[in-house]
Amino acid sequence: MARTQRSAVYSHSNLPVDNVDWLEIEMAYRYALKSMDKVAIENGITLDLIARKAEQEGWVRPAIKR
Numbered sequence: 695m696a697r698t699q700r701s702a703v704y705s706h707s708n709l710p711v712d713n714v715d716w717l718e719i720e721m722a723y724r725y726a727l728k729s730m731d732k733v734a735i736e737n738g739i740t741l742d743l744i745a746r747k748a749e750q751e752g753w754v755r756p757a758i759k760r
Contacts, residue, residue, distance in 0.1 A: 714739055716747065723753050 714737050722733045723744065734741045748755070 719744060719747070720751070720753055723748055723755055726756050726758060 719733055719737060722728055723730065730741055730744055734744055747753075
């Protein structure tokens, strides 16, 4: 059986990646405004998708001092 090309749809809510506010997610990621778990849930995507996008785009997460 041949594989067919599918559109880029991720996550449990099946939101296309185009409908995600990546600028908001990038700001939250770069400035540690909130947890990435919370950001993923709010945007209906997975934490893994955020991590992959961050790696592709070269986003740097600040070190959190405890």
